[in-house]
Amino acid sequence: MSAMFSRRWRSQPETTTTTTTDVHVLAVDDSLVDRKVIERLLKITSCKVTAVESGWRACQYLGLDQEDKTSPEFVNGLKVDLIITDYCMPGMTGYELLKKIKGSANFREVPVVIMSSENVVARIDRCLEEGAEDFIVKPVKLSDVKRLKDYMFGETRGTIPSADKNNKEEKGSFNKRKLQEMSDNSPPLSLSSSPPLSLSSSPSTSQSPPTSSPSTSPSPPNLSPSTSPSTVSPSNSPSPPTESPTTSSSPQSPSSSESPSSTPPTSPPFSPSQLESPTMRLKVTNYDQA
Amino acid sequence: MENHLNPFIHISCSYPKRHQVNQCSYFWVNSKAKTGVPLCLLGFGAVRLRTDMNRLLSLLFHQGVLDEQFLQLQQLQDETSPNFVSEVVTIYFHESEKQLRNLRNLLLDREMWDYVKLIIHLNQLMGSSSSIGAKRVRNICAAFRGAVEQNNRSACMRALEVLEHEYCYLKNKLHELFQIEQQRVLGDAVRYPGVLHP
Numbered sequence: 001m002s003a004m005f006s007r008r009w010r011s012q013p014e015t016t017t018t019t020t021t022d023v024h025v026l027a028v029d030d031s032l033v034d035r036k037v038i039e040r041l042l043k044i045t046s047c048k049v050t051a052v053e054s055g056w057r058a059c060q061y062l063g064l065d066q067e068d069k070t071s072p073e074f075v076n077g078l079k080v081d082l083i084i085t086d087y088c089m090p091g092m093t094g095y096e097l098l099k100k101i102k103g104s105a106n107f108r109e110v111p112v113v114i115m116s117s118e119n120v121v122a123r124i125d126r127c128l129e130e131g132a133e134d135f136i137v138k139p140v141k142l143s144d145v146k147r148l149k150d151y152m153f154g155e156t157r158g159t160i161p162s163a164d165k166n167n168k169e170e171k172g173s174f175n176k177r178k179l180q181e182m183s184d185n186s187p188p189l190s191l192s193s194s195p196p197l198s199l200s201s202s203p204s205t206s207q208s209p210p211t212s213s214p215s216t217s218p219s220p221p222n223l224s225p226s227t228s229p230s231t232v233s234p235s236n237s238p239s240p241p242t243e244s245p246t247t248s249s250s251p252q253s254p255s256s257s258e259s260p261s262s263t264p265p266t267s268p269p270f271s272p273s274q275l276e277s278p279t280m281r282l283k284v285t286n287y288d289q290a
Numbered sequence: 291m292e293n294h295l296n297p298f299i300h301i302s303c304s305y306p307k308r309h310q311v312n313q314c315s316y317f318w319v320n321s322k323a324k325t326g327v328p329l330c331l332l333g334f335g336a337v338r339l340r341t342d343m344n345r346l347l348s349l350l351f352h353q354g355v356l357d358e359q360f361l362q363l364q365q366l367q368d369e370t371s372p373n374f375v376s377e378v379v380t381i382y383f384h385e386s387e388k389q390l391r392n393l394r395n396l397l398l399d400r401e402m403w404d405y406v407k408l409i410i411h412l413n414q415l416m417g418s419s420s421s422i423g424a425k426r427v428r429n430i431c432a433a434f435r436g437a438v439e440q441n442n443r444s445a446c447m448r449a450l451e452v453l454e455h456e457y458c459y460l461k462n463k464l465h466e467l468f469q470i471e472q473q474r475v476l477g478d479a480v481r482y483p484g485v486l487h488p
Contacts, residue, residue: 030414031385031414031417031418031421032381032385033378033381033382033385033417033418033421033422034417034418034421036377036378036381037363037366037378037421037422040366040371040374040378041366044366044368088413088417090410117413117416117417117420138417138420138421139359139362139420139421139423140421141359141362142362142365142366
């Protein structure tokens with residue numbers, strides 16, 4: 001099944017900046033459970049994964065712990081396309097690791113995504129200001145990883161959107177707006193699909209924006225494959241295998257011409273400007289439930 | 291799409307339809323749809339096992355013991371990683387029991403409690419619980435953390451007891467779930483040898 005995913009994904013035109021097709025992700029998390037999950041999430045979206053347990057180990061892996069390890073052979077031999085790290089870690093936090101990466105000559109261009117179970121605005125802002133590409137609230141879902149991969153490596157394979165400073169600021173402010181909007185919503189279950197953020201996370205909203213309301217029902221929307229023809233990727237199996245790779249890897253890209261034929265020919269809700277701004281899935285969880 | 295499979299669930303389960311269709315149907319589709327074998331030929335045992343599994347899952351969702359993140363884990367399981375959920379959950383059990391022991395040891399100290407360490411362990415337990423969808427355990431950790439932040443010792447003791455109890459319940463139920471799943475998989479392997487099966 002993963003072979004089918006990567007075949008579809010490779011149908012995107014490749015730029016000349018890189019010849020390898022697999023995205024290599026360095027995942028950093030002190031929790032073994034989370035490492036396992038993020039590893040699987042990334043593998044299922046056809047990424048190569050190296051999972052390490054601490055910021056220090058990540059620095060070791062990247063050669064950042066030794067100031068003089070900047071030889072081109074080392075850097076070229078080590079291809080890291082994305083670094084995804086937990087925020088709260090003993091020793092070196094994700095934030096500190098972010099600073100180290102952004103301060104390094106070799107890896108400052110590599111996008112860094114921060115994960116955290118705490119949805120703290122100040123923390124998010126700090127990370128974005130320091131140069132983080134995106135901020136994901138845990139628990140991480142398949143839709144998060146897919147969205148990440150699509151907007152980072154979907155149509156601009158090998159190029160990194162963050163090279164554009166304006167772009168980043170726009171993204172930053174876009175996120176802040178979303179934060180305010182999200183804080184007004186408190187769904188009973190933490191769902192990723194409130195209408196403004198319904199770009200790619202929930203399958204039932206992916207192709208038909210007007211139907212975003214069903215996705216806010218408490219029961220998991222991902223599991224009602226009968227409601228929308230494109231909802232095959234998370235459920236993984238109800239429809240014939242040919243449909244699932246299509247929806248999992250490429251339907252969310254703005255230039256998608258591969259949207260499943262069974263969906264209505266609506267103009268995709270994800271216009272390029274929307275996709276460039278990273279949407280953050282924010283959750284409002286009820287701590288007073290216990 | 292797989293509506294033709296659902297009528298059987300309606301007969302056997304008495305849970306609200308929404309839960310059934312959304313949660314139960316997933317598990318029906320996950321295995322049987324691929325073989326295209328009508329339910330009536332499957333044999334009552336297999337059907338009952340799946341019903342049991344769905345019923346148990348529905349119950350756990352209904353009780354708030356599990357949330358959608360658990361389903362997300364299920365979605366990550368396939369032929370290439372057929373035991374993913376049980377592997378992750380097993381790791382979760384090991385890690386959690388370590389944290390629970392740490393918490394209990396910290397609270398055993400009659401005089402000074404190390405609040406910093408308490409919070410660290412709670413955060414870790416909270417994080418991993420949320421990653422596998424153990425909603426109730428996670429929420430109790432949050433309440434426990436609140437009690438620690440308020441220096442409320444008796445609330446902390448109570449919270450620890452509730453936490454241990456909830457964790458035990460979760461562990462038992464998940465074991466039960468995996469056992470049913472095992473039986474189902476074995477039964478299917480016997481019944482349909484050579485048929486590709488997730």
